[in-house]
Amino acid sequence: MALKRTPSIEDRLAEFGTLDRPVTLEEIELSLPFSERVLLPLITGLADFAMRFSPEKSREAMQHKLDLAGNPYDLKKFIGIRVLATIMLGGLGGALMLLAKSLPTFQRILLPAVGAGLGYYFPVLSLGSKIRKRQKEIIKSLPDALDLLTICVEAGLGFDAAMAKVAEKWDNELSMAFSQVINEIQLGKLRREALRNMADRMEVQDVSTFVAAIIQADQLGVSIARVLRIQSDQMRMRRRQRAEELAAQAGIKMLPAIAFLIFPAIFIVLLGPAVIQVIIMVTEGTLSF
Numbered sequence: 001m002a003l004k005r006t007p008s009i010e011d012r013l014a015e016f017g018t019l020d021r022p023v024t025l026e027e028i029e030l031s032l033p034f035s036e037r038v039l040l041p042l043i044t045g046l047a048d049f050a051m052r053f054s055p056e057k058s059r060e061a062m063q064h065k066l067d068l069a070g071n072p073y074d075l076k077k078f079i080g081i082r083v084l085a086t087i088m089l090g091g092l093g094g095a096l097m098l099l100a101k102s103l104p105t106f107q108r109i110l111l112p113a114v115g116a117g118l119g120y121y122f123p124v125l126s127l128g129s130k131i132r133k134r135q136k137e138i139i140k141s142l143p144d145a146l147d148l149l150t151i152c153v154e155a156g157l158g159f160d161a162a163m164a165k166v167a168e169k170w171d172n173e174l175s176m177a178f179s180q181v182i183n184e185i186q187l188g189k190l191r192r193e194a195l196r197n198m199a200d201r202m203e204v205q206d207v208s209t210f211v212a213a214i215i216q217a218d219q220l221g222v223s224i225a226r227v228l229r230i231q232s233d234q235m236r237m238r239r240r241q242r243a244e245e246l247a248a249q250a251g252i253k254m255l256p257a258i259a260f261l262i263f264p265a266i267f268i269v270l271l272g273p274a275v276i277q278v279i280i281m282v283t284e285g286t287l288s289f
Contacts, residue, residue, distance in 0.1 A: 043080030044077070046083040047076040051079060062079070069130040069131045082123045085120070085123060090116030093113070093116065096115075097112055134173050139204060139242075141172050142207065143232060145170070145175075146210070146228055148162075148169065149166060153225040154225045159214070160185060163181060163182055166178055167182065181197075195211045195214060209234075213230075213231055
């Protein structure tokens with residue numbers, strides 16, 4: 001089933017252009033989605049206000065986290081979302097404080113503080129989840145990417161052209177990172193600097209090892225195809241070891257479910273009828289202790 005295409009601003013302007021009367025600015029603004037008319041300007045205003053009091057190191061650290069997550073938002077929008085969530089959940093906690101008059105005063109005062117704290121930290125927790133998801137996807141796709149890089153280099157392509165070929169063939173986080181490396185190289189940055197920047201934007205040990213090996217091979221004049229082949233074999237071995245480690249942990253992770261869910265059900269099925277019979281016999285007086 002085909003997805004319905006969201007009309008762009010150009011489409012809406014073209015629609016208004018077919019009218020016989022002049023189109024007012026108010027009509028054009030009202031044709032925009034609610035998020036673009038209200039939420040986006042509100043988030044931008046809150047972000048501008050918050051960034052005046054935010055230390056530069058804090059902004060740099062937050063930008064680094066956004067880079068690790070693949071930049072789902074720009075820094076200003078993320079700060080605005082964080083401030084808006086803090087205000088909204090803090091206000092919700094304040095409303096609950098006014099309604100929950102039966103609670104002790106100390107607990108009522110805690111409600112807006114807890115709401116504001118949740119609003120302040122929830123975007124960061126969500127960003128951390130995106131970072132972990134992106135890193136797992138990169139780790140999973142890296143061995144296959146190295147295989148394709150090796151094939152391309154052995155076929156006669158240069159390393160940069162091989163990375164561009166991988167970025168063209170695939171559509172995942174690693175291919176987008178390769179595309180960014182190619183763009184930086186085309187803008188005049190050295191290959192080793194572009195590769196180091198890619199590793200810094202991922203913080204994945206396998207990627208850092210791969211980048212270090214490529215830089216060292218480039219500096220020493222070693223065959224990059226051979227280095228790629230060795231790195232590919234090592235990455236596959238590490239992925240196999242991770243799978244074996246997860247399989248070994250499966251039994252331990254199943255213990256709580258067995259202890260708290262399966263064993264009680266078994267005890268109820270096996271001992272339940274006997275316990276009921278004993279209770280009946282004690283009640284009727286046919287069994288005494």
